[in-house]
Amino acid sequence: MVELVNKGVYLLQGGFILEDDGHFSMNEVNGRLAGAGFGPLSGTEISRDKARTGTITYQILNSHNQAGNSDTLRLRFDALASHDITYVGIIQTARASGLKEFPVPYVLTNCHNSLCAVGGTINEDDHVFGLSGARKYGGIFVPAHQAVIHQYVREMMTGCGKMILGSDSHTRYGALGTMGIGEGGPELVKQLLAKTYDIAQPEVTAVYLTGKPAPGVGPQDVALAIIKAVFKNSFVKNKVMEFVGPGIANLSVDFRNGIDVMTTETTCLSSIWLTDEKVAEFYRIHGRPEAYRRLAPAAASYYDGLVKVDLSKVEPMIALPFHPSNVWTIAELNRHAAEILREVEAAGKKQLENSQLTFRLTDKLVDGRLKVEQGVVAGCAGGTFENIAAVADLVSRKPVGANDFSLNVYPASQPIFLELINNKAIEKLMLAGATVKTAFCGPCFGAGDIPANQGLSIRHVTRNFPNREGSKPASGQIASVALMDARSIAATALNGGVLTPATELDGLAAPPVYFFNRQVYDNRVYQGFGKAKREEELKFGPNIADWPKMLPLPENLLLKLVTVIHDPVTTTDELIPSGETSSYRSNPLKLAEFTLSRKDPAYVGRAKAVQELEFKRRQVLADGQMPEDLSTVFRQTGKECREPEEWRQFVRDTGLGSVIFAVKPGDGSAREQAASCQKVLGGQANIAVEYATKRYRSNLINWGMLPFTIADGAQIHLNLDDYIYIPGIRQAVMNQTEKIAAYAVNDRGQTPLELSLGRLTQEERDIILAGCLINYYAK
Structure with a gap:
């Protein structure tokens, strides 16, 4: 089904794979090509360096590069996209940094924060603000x-060879020839201020598709099979996945989009696919034929690894709680349900870390088969035309029924909705007992169709992290989600x-023809690019607040460990919950009250206690008085001062803040609030063995937080309520010091630690020194 090649490979003539085992003569290479039915390569040698420039990825990245070399990229994007959980903060930050006009097309959608019954008027207030900003x-x-x-x-902004930056982690348009990257809001702020997105030239992994999916197998099945193979071993982490191979021709564009959007769950940086006549037809259907051009690797292209996928061997899959990589085939689960579910229960209990909750799945077995209470097909992964048409065709055979x-x-x-009405698919769904709703991302992040306590929902959406479906463990609630393809969800219905795989059903219909009617958008979407009305005022609701003042990095830091998480991976949903908290995205202080609420409910109180000490320290700067509790804390550093003024100067120079430790934080969403909420509560750093994604580390940096790493095993010295003393941290950042001397401080004394900041660009160092991106631009 999926095979990994963990070394460099050449892709020759678009279809022949040659593993990089050393030097090859051209005669040898052309002999192998001829034996496989391919034409010869011209030239006298195969150069790895030259072949690296032959990937589609390299071609697109370097056409957007503003730097003078291709090793360190400084990228400008063709368009930007945000939704209503993120755009208020982005516009507020850019406005505080001197924004005058959007320099590129910037799309503000309203698909996350749409449940206006939650929080009174504040959700719609955000939408009014967004329109006034547009x-x-x-x-x-x-x-x-x-x-x-x-x-x-996909419908209105993509184009072959383009790049789009979005403040949502599932910003993926590779199947349409567009490289999409999902990042935190501050990276969009940089683009709005005509700055660049700076990264090293990424590695590229080829995803080589062969074969044709069996009837009943859908895009989510292929995506889950790939995620299972590459997530836990970080095979494509922060790399670009480039889809090539003859199997692509056997997939519709909707099918490709469904695989592509799920590449985010592999922790890759971005994705891109070769384009063909089916993509050209997509653009013709959507009234934008000029957006198409053929994208393909050069005759010789080099990749840093290879994922081989035989589409004909992919079976219907299921990702059980609590991660998209927790994957089995549905057939395997049906054969060994009790054993597998007990294994998932045991792993889930460790992940939830809440002994008051009982996570159960085995009690859902009926005659040895898993029985679920809910099915949902929604969002950017599930809500595509072909997925819903397939569901409609299947459920027309038999009503869903008046059951649980x-x-x-x-x-x-x-x-899409309009065309599903026109071809009677909506009628089929409604007559079968399905509930049809308008475009909304809520079921994907816990703001819609929340299951009952102890419920299990099968969903064609993007994620199934703990409590992401909306349950609240602090209130004694637990529910969970398993990811499946829409076709098998319909079969289960x-x-x-x-639980039933769609491959058990006969007579599956081919996808119907799609007709796009853009009049829907022409009559409702505000198109203001290039028509800025600077004289107009932004419209602020009572919940929209500015960011609190943030101070520059002090000379020294004394940080208290307020949360210690030993889970293998910590998701952004655990750092800042999704769902009902979305109502407060535009109010940094209110939103911060939810930080780590589902992972460590005591975090906010601990962080605020440290922040209160920091406020007292600042008073020392004003009146010179030293409270006893503050003096006690600072004396733990072991600093020896001969004179009172020398002691006061040390306190002036040494900032107090909180810090969290997590083994591998930041998997999942691009939401900057996972970092900014910590900063609002006085957080100054994270300590990790590694960061799950580049985007989370970037969010820390853009909010002026130090992205420390520590050697695996050394975290044994990090205990809750210990202090971490880091003398000379400002100078270390200024001097580009990667290894930072620090000390774990507690009642038993001091333990030396070595922290690392890794590779930071000069701009990233300047942002940290300034205290955050807003301060950096204000200078």
């Missing part, structure tokens, strides 16, 4: 329920909620 600065505003962010971008299983379907855009 008018003032020249943006594109997509009102609520018109489209989920990535479907609108429900089926909810969300078309990803109004044009036909079977009364008993």
Whole structure:
């Protein structure tokens, strides 16, 4: 099904794979090509360095590079995209940094924060602010329920060879020839201020597709098979996945999009696919034929690794709680359900770290088969035209029924909804007992269709992290989600909620023809790019607040460990929950109250206690008085001062803050709030063995937080409520020191630690020194 080659490979003539085992003569290479039915390569040698420039990835990245060399890239994007959980903070930050007008098309969609019953008026207040921002600065505003962010971008913004930056981790448009990257809001702020996105030239992994999916196998099945193979071993972490091979021709564009959007769950940086006539037809259907051009690797291209996928061997898959990589085939689960579910329960209990909750799945077995209560097909992964048309065709055979299983379907855009009405698919769904709703991302992050306590929902969405579906462990609630393809969700609905792969059904229909009607958007979407109305005022609701003042990095730091997490991976959903908290995204102080609330409910109180000490320290700067509790804390550093003034000067120079330790934090969402909420509560750093994603580390840096790493095993010295003393940290950052001397401080004394900042660009160091990106631009 999926095979990994963990070494460099050449892709020759677009289809012949040659593993990099050393030097090859051209005669040898051309002999192998001829034997496989390929034409010869010209030239006298195969050069690895030259072949690296032959990838589609290299071609696109370097066409957007503003730097003078290709090793360190300084990228400018063709367009930007945000939704209503992120765009208020982005505009506020850019406005504070001197924004006058959006320099590139910037799409503001309203697909996350759409449940206006939560929090009173504040959700719609954000939307009013967004429209006023689009008018003032020249943006594109997509009102609520018109489209989920990535479907609108697919339909209206993509183009072969383009790059798009989005403040959502699932910013992936590779199947349409567009490199999409999901990052935290500050990276979009940089683009709005005509700055660049700076990264080293990334490694590129080829994903070589062969064969053709069996009837009943859908894009989520292929995506989950790939995620299972590459996530836990970090095979493509921070790399670009480049899809090539003859199997692509056997996939529709909707099918490709469904695989592509899930590449985020591999922790790759981005994705890109070769393009063909099917992609050209997509652009013709959407009224943008000029957006197409052929993208393909050069005759000789070099990749840093290879993922081989035989599409014909992919079976219907299921990702059980609590991660998209926790994957089995549905057939395997049905054969060994009790054994597998006990294994998942044991792993889930460790991950939840809450002894008051009992996570159960084995009690859902009926005659040895797993029975679920809910099915949902929604969002950028599930809500595509072909997915929903397939569900409609299947459930037309038999009603869902008046039982404890429900089926909810969300078309990803109004044009898709309209065409599903025109071809009677919506009628089939409704008559079968499915509930059809408008475009909304809520089921993907816990703001829609939350299961009952101890419930299990099967969903064609992007993620199934702990409590992401909306349950609240602090309130004694627990529910969970398993990821599946829409086709097998429909098959399960036909079977009364008993887990059933779609491959067990006969007579599956081919996808219907799609007709796109852009009049839906023409009559509702505000198109303001290039038409900024600078004289107009932004419209602020009572919940929209500015960022609190943040100080520059002090000379020394004394940090208290307020959370210690030993889980193998910590998701951004655990750092800042999704769901109902989205109502407070525009108010940094209110949102910060939810930080780590589902992972460590005591975090906020501990962080605030440290922050209160920091406020007292600042008073020392003003009046010179030294409170006893503050003096006690600082004396733990072991600093020897002969005179009172020398002691006061040390306190002036030494900032107090909180720090969290997690083994591998930051898997999942691009939401900057996972970092900014810590900063608002006085956080100054994270300590990790490694960071799960580049985007989370970038968010820390952009909020002026130090992204420390520590050697695996050394974290034994990091205990809750210990202090970490880091003398001379400002000078170390200024001097580009990678290894930082620090000390773990507690009642038993001091223990030396070695922390690392890794590779930081000069701009990143300057942002940390300034205290955050806002301060950096204010200078």
